[in-house]
Amino acid sequence: MKATVVTIGDEILIGQIVDTNSAFIAKSLDKIGIEVYEMLSVSDDREHILETLSSLQNDSDVVIITGGLGPTKDDITKKTLCEYLNDELVTDPLVLAHVTELIEGFFKRPITQINKDQALVPSKSQVLFNKVGTAPGMWMEKENTVFVSLPGVPFEMKYLIENEVIPRLVSKFNRPYIVHKTIRTYGIGESLLAEQIESWEDNLPDFIKLAYLPSPGQVRLRLSARGTNEGALYLELDRQVEKLHEIIGEAIVGFDDGETIEVVLGKLLKEKGLTLSTAESCTGGKIAATLTSVSGSSAYFTGSVVSYATETKVNVLKVPQELIDKHSVVSVAVAEAMALGIQQLMKTDYALATTGNAGPNKGDADAEVGTVVVAMATPNGVYSEEFNFGQPREKVIDRAVTKALEKIYKEILKN
């Protein structure tokens, strides 16, 4: 079974907006075992749309189209689909009543011809009733292909996918089961990880595919199993994850897309009733911002001192000036003094500190661009490690944030 997702709209082709609809549709189809073979973005242009439709005819079982259903002149999807299907546009009375109610009852505006035209649909289409907007979705069949047309406004598209499109696809098509499992690893680079798990990967059964999804400081591994016996797929995935755990257990932090390091760390701190604070120089507050992006983080995170200036390190964090003079601001000694300083100031069980040079220039710190020292103050003492995260600046900061969170998570887990 083959599905194609088509986005129509000039704003995507000039890069003005990022197409997020296609990912949502793909994820929804994937959940019911329908594979998206290809995604396409085309312009609001009659010939381009017609060409695209006929190239997909009988090649895709389902074509899901978003965009171009608005009321303005540049929206030509409906008219063009109708032309492609040799059909004519007729007014759907239920949609017209709904549009009238929305415009006159809700927005309190007189209804115009442009509004009324929203209720026009190809005569042979099935209307996908759009409760949350004025443009209806449409389900059309031609030979061996189903064409579904949806508005491009994300929440209207989502409403129609969930409430109208998915139920119809489920009842129309027989599909295999697809089960996914994501494994979040931290602290091992992609190629090193690939080497460590090579023989495990080589021995995966044919019906399981593995993908590597790297981002700064972490790699997500995604296993996808496909088959007709759903229970067997789950069992086999669990078995494979268990094997993987034996090889790289230390690097595995979570299993779900939502289980980011800040979420997993937050859960652990809450569970153990522990508190955390941070003293940040080169990360500039981003560790704090990442921790507080999790709702409920006030239960374990007391706060941070972003000590960008040397005086702040001395005056607020009580780092001895002699230490800075002797070792420079980017040093193990200063990082550890910062961690101890914030731990004491905020009276927390654990504390993290960072100092480094994120670049692009060497600055007065005398440390190479990309050098970062991460220190942890724990109830049992203070530890630190020096890294070099290269460049550019943005990457150095992101990697330092991820590394700091990873280190403290693994430290607390040990105790």
Added chain:
Amino acid sequence: MKATVVTIGDEILIGQIVDTNSAFIAKSLDKIGIEVYEMLSVSDDREHILETLSSLQNDSDVVIITGGLGPTKDDITKKTLCEYLNDELVTDPLVLAHVTELIEGFFKRPITQINKDQALVPSKSQVLFNKVGTAPGMWMEKENTVFVSLPGVPFEMKYLIENEVIPRLVSKFNRPYIVHKTIRTYGIGESLLAEQIESWEDNLPDFIKLAYLPSPGQVRLRLSARGTNEGALYLELDRQVEKLHEIIGEAIVGFDDGETIEVVLGKLLKEKGLTLSTAESCTGGKIAATLTSVSGSSAYFTGSVVSYATETKVNVLKVPQELIDKHSVVSVAVAEAMALGIQQLMKTDYALATTGNAGPNKGDADAEVGTVVVAMATPNGVYSEEFNFGQPREKVIDRAVTKALEKIYKEILKN
């Protein structure tokens, strides 16, 4: 001239990640007058890739491909491109030296065969040297089409587009002139802005297009002029911007894509020799992180206290406990005390403070979800303003950050 952008990767087709690369590439091409005719996302599948390449052969002048260049087994773009071009993979000595230096010199790991294979490129390709990663970009020509292959990691792709691909395209192809001008506005919502500038917009000449690019707390207006006389385009754009300035001058903060509020504010502080510190509760360090994302920010930004816990407000920022008891943590009184507290602690000319409830729950603060107070301590006194930024959590935080930076920028500008 016709360009196509192709993304390769199963993770996109199952909706696990949103493709942001294509929009970046389209925007970059658009700036130099190259129109993207279509965007495609295809799977990590040999036949599918080959089919796609041959369907674009001689139909597109340029095909820009991202993804599938990683070191792992699911990455097959390079091998498949090589097969398509009837070429063979050879080791590029410069790339090998760079990869070796990165792995051994920088990551301090022994180099492996997988790493070395990153230096393999089709013998007839031009290498686009990737300073910021291990996978090189490649420029290949076949008949009337240029194929460019880039890594999918966004910052590597961006580096190569800006430094290698765009300059080569500019020198290879004749294009009409497209001149863009971006106007950054802060503090007026999109529809109100549209109303205020309606008659200006209606009177724009035909060869100038206007786009609205809204994001939390700001709207960028982009003017694009297209024609054969570059000088005339610049002149007309300047004329139009001047007119616009007469209408909404107060809201305009910068004119360039790089002139974000944090960059413009930083320049202003530097120019005037002033310093800034922040005390953040609901923004959790994100104002500091935003300020320090600008290199050289240590010249004017001394640091921040992220006072997530009430005790931190009292102990570190010296906010009187009675004030909190009387007015609650989310209040004008507490926000102003925080601003004064950090101004004094860090001895800065200006200080910003935020306190609020970012949600999703009401919590113990008793303030409605979305409520944020922004306070500014200046050399002449302390000022504050209360906002409601709605929800979700992420949007509340982002809007609070933008609003705080906007307020202090406009305040300093006045003096």
